[in-house]
Amino acid sequence: MAKTPSKLKAEGDTARKAPKFPPAAEFETSFAEAQGEGGETHQTTEGGAPTLTTAQGAPVADDQNSLKQGARGPTLLEDFHFREKIFHFDHERIPERVVHARGYGAHGFFELTDSLADITRADIFQRVGERTPAFVRFSTVAGSKGSADLARDVRGFAVKLYTQEGNWDIVGNNIPVFFIQDAIKFPDLIHAAKPEPDRAFPQAQTAHDNFWDFIGLTPESMHMVMWIMSDRTIPRSFRTMEGFGVHTFRLLDAEGRSTFVKFHWKPKAGLQSVVWNEAVKINGADPDFHRRDLWDAINTGNFPEWELGVQLFDEEFADSFDFDVLDATKIIPEEILPVRIVGRLVLDRVVDNFFAETEQVAFCTQNVPPGIDFSNDPLLAGRNFSYLDTQLKRLGSPNFTHIPINAPKCPVANFQQDGHMAMRNPVGRANYEPNSWGAEIGGPREDPVRGFKSFAAEPDGPKLRIRAESFADHYSQARQFFLSQTPIEQKHIGDALVFELSKVERVDIRARMVSHLLNIDAVLAQTVADGLALDLPEPAVAARPAIQDLPTSDALSIVKNGPPSLEGRKLGILLTDGSDAGLFAALTAALDAQNAVFEVVAPKVGGVTLSDGTALAAKHKIDGGPSVFFDAVAVLPSAEGAALLAIDKPAKDFVSDAFAHCKFIGIGAASAPLFDKAGLTEDLDEGCLPLGSEKDIDAFLAACAQVRHWPRELAVDLDATPDA
Helix, strand or coil: CCCCHHHHHHCCCCCCCCCCCCCCCCCCCCCCCCECHHHCECCECCCCCECCECCCCCECCCCCCCEEECCCCCECCCCHHHHHHHHHHHCCCCCCCCCCCCEEEEEEEEEECCCCCCCCCCHHHCCCCCEEEEEEEEEECCCCCCCCCCCCCCEEEEEEEEECCEEEEEEEECCCCCCCCCHHHHHHHHHHHCCECCCCECCCCCCCHHHHHHHHCCHHHHHHHHHHCCHHHCECCHHHCCEECCCCEEEECCCCCEEEEEEEEEECCCCCECCHHHHHHHHHHCCCHHHHHHHHHHHCCCCCEEEEEEEEECHHHHHHCCCCCCCCCCCCCCCCCCCEEEEEEEEEEECCCCHHHHHCCCCCCCCCCCCEEECCCHHHHHHHHHHHHHHHHHHCCCCHHHCCCCCCCCCCCCCCCCCCCCCCCCCCCCCCCCCCCHHHHHCCCCCCCCCCCCCCCCCCCCEEECCCHHHCCCCHHHHHHHHCCCHHHHHHHHHHHHHHHHCCCCHHHHHHHHHHHCCCCHHHHHHHHHHCCCCCCCCCCCCCCCCCCCCCCHHHCCHHHCCCCCCCCEEEEECCCCCCHHHHHHHHHHHHHCCCEEEEEECCCCCEECCCCCEECCCEEHHHCCHHHCCEEEECCCHHHHHHHCCCHHHHHHHHHHHHCCCCEEECCCCHHHHHHCCCHHHCCCCEEECCCHHHHHHHHHHHCCCCCHHHHHHHCCCCCCCC
16 A cells, blocks of 8 residues: 555655755856967857857857746756856845845835735735735845935835735836846846946946947847836836836635736825936935935835735736736736735835845745745746845855844744854754654644645646747837827937937947837937937837837826825925015915925025024025925025025026926015026926915915926927927
């Protein structure tokens, strides 16, 4: 009679043996050492270039695709080339993260508002009203720890949820798509985006030859290019940006039935970004602008909040969708598949120590509780494989889960022991499993009922390094994104492309990018070509022609999803000695009533004496508190103060920058000399409102709720076109 698993366990079965893995290679041959006499390589391709090899010297046939079981099947662990490439990449830097090095985090909670108990067994989605502790880390991708907050870059949006059945890490970005479709290309992408290796610059920016050379040779990146050249990559704050899980995941119920899901974090404060010139000046005036904003918001009780939304769909929908749901360069538009709101995320506590918490927090996409599972997205598979290597290198030990910020808040029981920095070890005689010591001494056992189970998918097809045909459309959704933007947002995308490509020295790289843009939108391509003084090239050869009539999506526009009110937004109030005390009191009371924030800017940081003799401290000295810090400004000097400000360069910059950045400006009755000296008197428009008395306050604040007076940009920008 065959022994059942339970009998094997009871008898202390010794038949099962732990697998043995070969040790990692101790030495790696350098490229120089691989040269033959006279500097010639031992192996060359037909074109005469050196043959790409593994670190062991084995020639590589395909460096574009990881090994899969079938065109859309799972990525295979036996892919030694991918494993070696990712392994080496993960260990290139110490001690800061290779990517997402500059980050800032805070504590909070997730509260379920709509149960998903009917489609997932995940404990966190069972009980409406229950709160789960959370830690969130926001970050930039390309820059070092010492780079500035307002770099034009993708923002990481990583959420660690300490559920009752283990930690769940939703390691996402503020953009729902990515540059590449297969994780084997991730080292190449980041190498291209980082400072060029021979000169170690530019820092935290992609405006250089290597990045655009790689992108121009990688058509699958074109959808992401539209996003990164949009204002999404220069957000006003962490509080006003979306978060996305990027990949397609699965929700599993108790019977193992699967529902596909994509995760969305939607800010209650609405979407808001800055303009490029503003970002440059913020980086100079306060490179910690986003960090400071989050710190101040939490400490003043303006707790940032996001709603968790899910797009839920089945295999039938996936098969009917125009694009492959496993392709991380694609979205499912919300108009096609609405986002269902199921919870809220609130950040209500800053960290006690930046290093202990924000710097040491370790996120892994593979950290999912029972009821959450993965799809066959090859980019997600690579991330799941890679992240443990990253934590081992960066934190120095497999025991990084013993660090408090990474430790689950539910019971932990296993037989993992010892190692560097071990804070806990198994208690008792048994440190192996199976064992026959019984429940009291023998330690933890598997739980077939509550334990994690993977979806029982059946892969088919031969083992191939291949990209599925369903991944081949690289332009349609890029076009859809661009056409979904408002005219001012489209202008900003064109401006960004011209700026970035103008920093590229090789003309052929610039032209190659324009050739891709021709497959997205002809007007955009012409705009960029004109900005670079290029003749239009031939369109790039497309694996699949772009679908021309995809419907636009309002959800993709920042302007159409802006802040719903003034709540949490900041007004800068420029005052001098003698400023009207009654007007100031009424304005600040109206701001308080709308839960808005204000800060006083003055000629001296010690403050001013108002018209009624009240001494008022200032938050900023005028040359340390430029208008770029604020969502809108009010300029309320006394007559004597205005005359002094009119000869002060920082004061003139304060109003001229506010005007150039399309901000709403409240103009005090005595402030004319300052605007005149700043050269703005004849240009003042509907976005510049009188604020001479209390009766003007309501109209001014109502205008400020619109975020920006965008028509002004057409008058102050040389690159603006009449139909923008």
